[in-house]
Amino acid sequence: MSRKVPKRVFLTEDQMPTQWYNVRADMKEQHDPYLHPGTMQPVVLDDLLPIFCTELAKQEADIVTRYVDIPEEVQNFYKIFRPSPLIRAYELEKALDTPAKIYYKFEGNNTSGSHKLNSAAAQVYYAKEQGLAGLTTETGAGQWGTALAMACAYYDVPLSVFMVKVSSEQKPYRKAVIETFGAELIASPSDTTNIGRKILAEHPGTGGSLGCAISEAIERAVSTPGYRYVLGSVLNQVLLHQSIIGEEAKMQMEMIDEYPDIVIGCAGGGSNLGGIMAPFMRDRLEGKKSPYFIAVEPASCPSLTRGKYAYDFCDTGHVTPLAKMYTLGSGFMPSPNHAGGLRYHGMSPILSKLYHDGYLDKAVAVEQTKVFEAAAIFAKNETILPAPESSHAIRTTIDEALKCKETGEAKTILFNLTGTGYFDMQAYMAYKSGKMNDYVPTDADLEQGFATLPTIPGIQ
Numbered sequence: 001m002s003r004k005v006p007k008r009v010f011l012t013e014d015q016m017p018t019q020w021y022n023v024r025a026d027m028k029e030q031h032d033p034y035l036h037p038g039t040m041q042p043v044v045l046d047d048l049l050p051i052f053c054t055e056l057a058k059q060e061a062d063i064v065t066r067y068v069d070i071p072e073e074v075q076n077f078y079k080i081f082r083p084s085p086l087i088r089a090y091e092l093e094k095a096l097d098t099p100a101k102i103y104y105k106f107e108g109n110n111t112s113g114s115h116k117l118n119s120a121a122a123q124v125y126y127a128k129e130q131g132l133a134g135l136t137t138e139t140g141a142g143q144w145g146t147a148l149a150m151a152c153a154y155y156d157v158p159l160s161v162f163m164v165k166v167s168s169e170q171k172p173y174r175k176a177v178i179e180t181f182g183a184e185l186i187a188s189p190s191d192t193t194n195i196g197r198k199i200l201a202e203h204p205g206t207g208g209s210l211g212c213a214i215s216e217a218i219e220r221a222v223s224t225p226g227y228r229y230v231l232g233s234v235l236n237q238v239l240l241h242q243s244i245i246g247e248e249a250k251m252q253m254e255m256i257d258e259y260p261d262i263v264i265g266c267a268g269g270g271s272n273l274g275g276i277m278a279p280f281m282r283d284r285l286e287g288k289k290s291p292y293f294i295a296v297e298p299a300s301c302p303s304l305t306r307g308k309y310a311y312d313f314c315d316t317g318h319v320t321p322l323a324k325m326y327t328l329g330s331g332f333m334p335s336p337n338h339a340g341g342l343r344y345h346g347m348s349p350i351l352s353k354l355y356h357d358g359y360l361d362k363a364v365a366v367e368q369t370k371v372f373e374a375a376a377i378f379a380k381n382e383t384i385l386p387a388p389e390s391s392h393a394i395r396t397t398i399d400e401a402l403k404c405k406e407t408g409e410a411k412t413i414l415f416n417l418t419g420t421g422y423f424d425m426q427a428y429m430a431y432k433s434g435k436m437n438d439y440v441p442t443d444a445d446l447e448q449g450f451a452t453l454p455t456i457p458g459i460q
Contacts, residue, residue: 245416268343
């Protein structure tokens with residue numbers, strides 16, 4: 001196999017992008033406005049200020065500014081772990097005997113093991129600049145909680161992390177890392193908040209959900225003077241910060257005279273796919289290029305493939321604004337499988353709108369045994385142990401590459417490898433021992449979640 005393209009394509013620090021890209025500025029139609037949970041009226045900036053840092057609230061609402069300057073302090077933090085490499089998967093291509101050219105952006109080269117630090121660095125910086133007393137957040141698999149703990153340690157900002165209970169049990173070492181960086185970690189739902197106690201009373205023994213953890217984190221934030229809440233996915237501000245992934249990838253592909261025919265990302269809340277696709281979606285929206293975008297989600301939590309496009313609460317306790325998104329209902333309780341970071345009941349309003357309007361071309365749902373099969377193939381050939389979340393994208397990349405083998409097409413595939421799997425060894429052990437089971441919710445299971453969708457006069 002010819003190797004005219006290097007295995008790894010690097011940027012220098014001086015080449016690192018100095019601006020984030022706001023895809024909303026180029027969208028043909030905006031996603032429907034957030035709604036206030038009390039009045040069911042469109043949210044205005046002042047409604048967001050008790051929850052989010054002021055600058056982040058402004059970014060959340062911005063539909064005009066195409067490029068947002070990355071503060072110099074954040075750029076300096078980024079240089080600890082960025083720019084990240086673009087890697088040609090030669091060994092995987094050879095193993096699959098495919099004519100496809102496979103590239104992946106590797107975001108796992110930091111202690112958090114994921115891309116989450118891109119947004120954590122920005123969000124904590126704005127909190128520090130505002131002089132806040134501390135922050136609260138939720139985390140699923142623990143990647144976001146770890147990244148935020150790292151950023152809070154860097155900027156010396158106190159942090160409380162509500163971690164989905166089943167994930168905290170599956171990944172005790174994530175808890176240890178988060179606490180090593182100085183953050184407080186609480187398994188959610190907990191008895192430390194009113195919402196947590198209510199959820200425990202209604203669902204005794206529950207393993208929790210991201211919706212539960214979000215509710216608790218927000219209650220802690222709004223009831224603690226000087227605190228604000230931060231979120232690692234779903235929100236517009238997060239997709240803005242993660243755009244640096246795609247901006248770097250586009251520059252790196254241009255350096256080797258390449259452009260992706262297919263762009264693939266895992267989809268739980270939206271930060272992975274939203275990050276890698278940003279500049280390529282810009283090309284699509286401007287009519288310059290037509291890359292094919294694929295979102296990959298777990299079959300156990302299929303918001304895009306089986307959810308409803310509707311207004312829904314972003315949390316189980318119904319204290320957040322409502323978003324128009326693909327959702328399984330805020331009351332949906334996912335199975336305690338190993339797709340930890342992809343167990344959110346809804347999808348980013350931006351990605352939901354792009355999918356609804358046909359710009360995000362395809363969504364697929366995959367079972368976890370097939371995901372780990374792909375993860376093992378990738379690990380053996382590319383020597384990186386991938387996180388279960390990113391392995392969803394690997395699964396579909398392999399499937400698309402095998403289609404190319406059948407058709408003889410030499411398509412260029414780009415996917416986002418945003419996490420390492422070193423804290424997921426229990427899952428790998430379950431897969432290797434044959435003890436891993438697939439769970440696909442029945443229509444009746446999904447109806448329980450849909451039954452919790454709100455009825456909004458004049459809307460739904």
